[in-house]
Amino acid sequence: MSNEYTKMWEKLNLDLDAHDALLEVLGKFYGDIYLSQQNRLKGMEYLDFVLSEVHGLRIKELQEAKEKGQKVVGTFCIFVPEELTLAANAIQVGLCAGAEAGKEEAEKIVPRNTCALIKSFIGFKLARLCPFTESCDLVVGETTCDGKKKAYETFGQYVPMYVMEVPQQKNASDRELWKTEILRYKDKLEELTGNKITAEKLKKAIKTVNDKRRVLQRLNKLRAVIPTPISGRDVLLINQISFYDDPVRFTQKINELCDELEEKIKASQGVVPENTPRLLLSGCPMAVPNWKLPYIIEGSGAVVVGEESCIGTRNTRDLVDESGESVEEMIEAIVDRYLKIDCACFTPNQERLDNIISLAKELKVDGVIHYNLLFCQPYAHESIKIEKALQENGIPMLAIETDYSMEDVEQLKTRVEAFVEMVTP
Amino acid sequence: MSNEYTKMWEKLNLDLDAHDALLEVLGKFYGDIYLSQQNRLKGMEYLDFVLSEVHGLRIKELQEAKEKGQKVVGTFCIFVPEELTLAANAIQVGLCAGAEAGKEEAEKIVPRNTCALIKSFIGFKLARLCPFTESCDLVVGETTCDGKKKAYETFGQYVPMYVMEVPQQKNASDRELWKTEILRYKDKLEELTGNKITAEKLKKAIKTVNDKRRVLQRLNKLRAVIPTPISGRDVLLINQISFYDDPVRFTQKINELCDELEEKIKASQGVVPENTPRLLLSGCPMAVPNWKLPYIIEGSGAVVVGEESCIGTRNTRDLVDESGESVEEMIEAIVDRYLKIDCACFTPNQERLDNIISLAKELKVDGVIHYNLLFCQPYAHESIKIEKALQENGIPMLAIETDYSMEDVEQLKTRVEAFVEMVTP
Numbered sequence: 001m002s003n004e005y006t007k008m009w010e011k012l013n014l015d016l017d018a019h020d021a022l023l024e025v026l027g028k029f030y031g032d033i034y035l036s037q038q039n040r041l042k043g044m045e046y047l048d049f050v051l052s053e054v055h056g057l058r059i060k061e062l063q064e065a066k067e068k069g070q071k072v073v074g075t076f077c078i079f080v081p082e083e084l085t086l087a088a089n090a091i092q093v094g095l096c097a098g099a100e101a102g103k104e105e106a107e108k109i110v111p112r113n114t115c116a117l118i119k120s121f122i123g124f125k126l127a128r129l130c131p132f133t134e135s136c137d138l139v140v141g142e143t144t145c146d147g148k149k150k151a152y153e154t155f156g157q158y159v160p161m162y163v164m165e166v167p168q169q170k171n172a173s174d175r176e177l178w179k180t181e182i183l184r185y186k187d188k189l190e191e192l193t194g195n196k197i198t199a200e201k202l203k204k205a206i207k208t209v210n211d212k213r214r215v216l217q218r219l220n221k222l223r224a225v226i227p228t229p230i231s232g233r234d235v236l237l238i239n240q241i242s243f244y245d246d247p248v249r250f251t252q253k254i255n256e257l258c259d260e261l262e263e264k265i266k267a268s269q270g271v272v273p274e275n276t277p278r279l280l281l282s283g284c285p286m287a288v289p290n291w292k293l294p295y296i297i298e299g300s301g302a303v304v305v306g307e308e309s310c311i312g313t314r315n316t317r318d319l320v321d322e323s324g325e326s327v328e329e330m331i332e333a334i335v336d337r338y339l340k341i342d343c344a345c346f347t348p349n350q351e352r353l354d355n356i357i358s359l360a361k362e363l364k365v366d367g368v369i370h371y372n373l374l375f376c377q378p379y380a381h382e383s384i385k386i387e388k389a390l391q392e393n394g395i396p397m398l399a400i401e402t403d404y405s406m407e408d409v410e411q412l413k414t415r416v417e418a419f420v421e422m423v424t425p
Numbered sequence: 426m427s428n429e430y431t432k433m434w435e436k437l438n439l440d441l442d443a444h445d446a447l448l449e450v451l452g453k454f455y456g457d458i459y460l461s462q463q464n465r466l467k468g469m470e471y472l473d474f475v476l477s478e479v480h481g482l483r484i485k486e487l488q489e490a491k492e493k494g495q496k497v498v499g500t501f502c503i504f505v506p507e508e509l510t511l512a513a514n515a516i517q518v519g520l521c522a523g524a525e526a527g528k529e530e531a532e533k534i535v536p537r538n539t540c541a542l543i544k545s546f547i548g549f550k551l552a553r554l555c556p557f558t559e560s561c562d563l564v565v566g567e568t569t570c571d572g573k574k575k576a577y578e579t580f581g582q583y584v585p586m587y588v589m590e591v592p593q594q595k596n597a598s599d600r601e602l603w604k605t606e607i608l609r610y611k612d613k614l615e616e617l618t619g620n621k622i623t624a625e626k627l628k629k630a631i632k633t634v635n636d637k638r639r640v641l642q643r644l645n646k647l648r649a650v651i652p653t654p655i656s657g658r659d660v661l662l663i664n665q666i667s668f669y670d671d672p673v674r675f676t677q678k679i680n681e682l683c684d685e686l687e688e689k690i691k692a693s694q695g696v697v698p699e700n701t702p703r704l705l706l707s708g709c710p711m712a713v714p715n716w717k718l719p720y721i722i723e724g725s726g727a728v729v730v731g732e733e734s735c736i737g738t739r740n741t742r743d744l745v746d747e748s749g750e751s752v753e754e755m756i757e758a759i760v761d762r763y764l765k766i767d768c769a770c771f772t773p774n775q776e777r778l779d780n781i782i783s784l785a786k787e788l789k790v791d792g793v794i795h796y797n798l799l800f801c802q803p804y805a806h807e808s809i810k811i812e813k814a815l816q817e818n819g820i821p822m823l824a825i826e827t828d829y830s831m832e833d834v835e836q837l838k839t840r841v842e843a844f845v846e847m848v849t850p
Contacts, residue, residue: 109809110806110809111802111805111806111808111809113538113799113800113802113805114802114806143593143594143772145571146570146571146572146770146802146803146806147571147802147806149593149772149803150769150772150802150803150806150807151806152772153772153773153774153806153810154806154809154810163594163772165592165593165594165596165599167590167592167602168568168574168590168593169568169588169590171590171605173601173602173605173606174590174602176598176601176602177592177598177599177601177602180596180598181598344575345571347568347574347575347577347578347588348578349578374538375538375800375802377536377538377539377571377572377575377800377802378571378574378575380536380538381535381536381539381571381572381575381576381578381579382575383536384534384535384536384579385578385579
C-alpha cells in the first residue's frame with residue numbers, strides 16, 4: 001500500500017509504524033500464498049487489487065462516505081442483517097480479526113483461553129491497527145458464543161458497541177426473541193443514521209444482499225466442477241472480501257469472474273490435475289489474512305472445493321424471500337432467513353450435520369478437514385459429532401485445532417500431508 | 426458406606442469395584458478435610474451423616490420413592506426451578522459433577538478443553554459411578570454456557586435429557602422467552618409425573634423452597650459474625666448438601682444448627698482467632714467433593730466467610746414472591762425470581778459486580794479469591810472485571826484457575842499462602 005494514505009491513517013489514530021510493518025508482512029504473506037499461484041483467473045486481479053487496497057482505497061471510500069453523512073457499521077458475524085444496514089443507507093463492514101496483533105495487550109483484558117479471532121479484534125483495537133474499527137460509528141456484536149458475548153462487554157469500553165441477542169434454540173419463542181432483536185436493530189439504525197427504513201429501501205437492500213449471495217452461490221457451483229477451475233484459496237479470498245467490499249461492485253466483479261470461470265470449464269482447464277484429492281473445509285470462520293490452513297492443504301497436493309463456514313456456504317446458502325412488499329413482511333422474511341443459519345450456537349444443531357454430509361456428497365469430496373479455533377467450544381463439540389457422522393457415511397475427516405500463530409505450521413503440514421495421502425483416490 | 430447397599434448399586438448398574446474405590450477415596454478425603462476440624466458444631470454431625478450416606482441411604486430413599494411412583498429429576502444448575510419439580514410431586518437432585526471420574530472416557534466424546542465439571546458429569550455416567558444419575562427419570566440441563574449447552578447434546582445419548590433455554594439478556598423479550606421455558610418445563614413435569622401442578626401444590630412448593638433458602642440466608646448471616654463461629658468448609662458442605670437432601674428435613678436440621686450457632690455466638694466462641702483474615706470465595710460452583718481450594722485457603726490461616734457462587738449466595742439470595750394465589754401468578758413470580766440470578770451467562774451482568782462489592786463490604790472481608798474452572802469462559806471473563814472493580818474499592822483479589830486434579834495443590838498453596846499473608850490485617 002502506498003503512502004498517500006498515511007495522513008488518513010494518522011487521522012484515524014493508527015499506530016503508523018506498527019501498521020506499516022503489518023502491511024509489509026501481509027504483503028509478503030499474500031505474495032507467497034496468492035500471487036505465486038499458476039494459471040489464475042484474470043478476474044482475480046480485482047481481488048488482488050481490493051486486498052492490496054483494503055486498508056487504503058476502501059478506507060478512503062468509507063471516509064468519503066462518512067463525510068457525506070453515511071454511517072459505518074462494523075460486524076464480526078453473519079447474524080447481523082446487512083439488509084437493514086443498507087436500507088438505513090449505512091455501510092456494513094467486517095472488522096479486522098484474522099491475524100495476531102496486539103495479542104499481549106488483549107490478554108490483559110480477556111482470558112488467555114480465548115479464541116484467536118476474539119483476541120485478534122481486541123488486539124487490533126488496542127494496538128491501533130484496524131482502520132475499519134477506527135472508522136466505525138457502531139460496532140454490532142452478537143451472543144453466538146461465550147467468548148464473544150463476554151468479550152464485547154470489555155470491547156464496549158473502547159468502541160461504540162451494540163449487541164444483538166441470538167437465541168440458542170429454534171422454537172417459536174426463539175423466533176419471537178429474534179424478531180424483537182431484528183426490530184431493535186432496525187430502530188438503532190434509524191436512530192444512528194437519522195434515516196427511516198422504508199419498504200422501498202428495504203426491498204432494494206434485500207435484493208442487493210441476495211444478489212451478493214447469488215453470485216457466491218454461482219461461484220460455488222462453478223468451482224465444484226472437475227477439473228477444479230479455481231483454487232480453494234481464491235474462493236476463500238472472494239468470500240472474505242465479500243465482507244469488506246461495496247456489495248454492488250463486488251457482485252458485478254464476481255459475476256464477471258464467474259463468466260471467465262465458465263469459459264475455463266468449457267475448455268476443461270483446471271488449476272490442478274483431474275485426480276487431485278478434493279477436500280471440504282468445515283468449521284470456524286477464517287477472517288483475512290487467516291490463510292494458514294488452506295495454504296498448507298493446497299500445498300500438500302489437495303484442493304479445497306468447499307468452505308462449510310461463516311466465511312463460506314453458511315453465509316450464502318439461504319436467500320431472504322423477496323416477495324414481501326411491506327416493511328413488516330420483509331422483516332418476517334429476514335427473521336426467517338437468519339434463523340436458518342446452522343451455527344454451532346444452536347442446540348440441537350442437527351441441520352449442520354445434515355448440511356455437511358450433503359455438501360460433502362454433492363461436492364464429491366475425498367475427505368473433510370474440520371478447522372477449529374483453539375478454545376472455540378461450540379465448534380469443538382460439533383467436530384466430534386461430525387467426524388462420527390462422516391465416518392458413518394464413509395467420508396474421512398481430519399480435525400485440526402489451531403490459532404493464528406505460525407508455530408505449528410510444520411506439525412500441521414505433517415498431519416495434513418498424511419491425511420491427503422490417505423484420501424488420495 | 427456399608428455393603429448393605431451393594432444390591433441397590435448393582436441394580437443401578439454401577440461399576441461396583443470402581444464405585445467402592447471411589448467411596449474409599451472420598452471417605453479418606455472427607456476425613457482429612459472435615460473430620461479433622463476442631464470445635465465443630467454438633468449440628469454438623471447431621472451433615473457428616475448425610476454425606477456419608479449420600480450414595481447410600483439417600484439413594485435408597487429415592488428408590489423407595491420411585492417404587493411408590495415418584496419421579497426423580499437430576500439437575501446441574503440453579504436455573505431449574507425446584508418449585509415446579511416439587512409441585513409435580515417429583516424429587517429434584519443435583520448430579521455428581523465434583524470429582525475426576527471417567528475423565529479419559531469423557532474426553533472421547535467432549536473436547537479436552539472442556540471444564541472439569543462437565544467432564545465430570547459425563548465421566549461419572551460413562552464410568553457408571555453416580556447412583557443419582559442412574560436414578561433419574563429426567564435430567565434437566567440449561568443453556569447457561571457453551572460447554573454445557575453442547576455437552577448436553579452428547580449427554581442426551583446416555584440419559585433422558587431435557588434442556589431449558591436460559592436467555593442471555595434481561596430485556597422484556599428475554600423474560601417472555603424464559604416464561605415460555607418455565608411453562609414448557611411445567612408441561613414436561615406434568616407429562617412425566619402424570620400429576621397436575623395445582624395452585625395449592627405450587628404454593629406449598631414455593632414455601633418449601635423459600636424456607637430452604639431462608640435457612641441458608643440465616644446461616645449466612647450467622648457465619649459472618651466475628652469471631653467466625655463456623656468454618657467456610659462446613660458452610661460450603663451445607664450448601665452442597667442442600668442440592669441432595671430432602672428439602673423439608675434439610676431446612677429443619679439447618680435451623681437446629683443455626684440455633685446452636687447462635688449459642689456459640691452469644692458465648693463468643695469462634696472456630697478461628699478473631700484476627701484471622703476473612704476471605705470471600707467467588708466464582709464457579711464447587712460441587713461435592715470439590716473441596717480442594719477451600720481446604721487450602723483454610724489451611725493457610727484464613728477463613729472463608731462467604732461463597733459468591735451458585736453453590737452459595739447466588740442460589741439463596743432471592744426468594745420467590747409468596748403472595749400469588751393462582752398458578753399464573755405464581756409462575757410470574759418464579760419467572761421474576763430466577764431472572765434475578767446474576768449468572769455470568771448474562772450480558773451485561775453488572776449486578777454480579779455490584780453484588781460482589783456489597784457482599785465483600787458487608788462481610789468485612791480482607792480479600793476475595795476468585796475461583797475459575799479452567800476453560801469456563803464466562804467466569805474467566807468476569808474475573809478480570811471483578812478484580813478491577815474490587816481494586817477500585819480497595820479490596821485485593823486473587824484469581825485462581827484450576828480443575829479437579831491434585832497436581833497443582835502445592836502451587837495453589839504457595840499462591841494462597843502469599844495472598845493470605847498479604848491481606849492479613
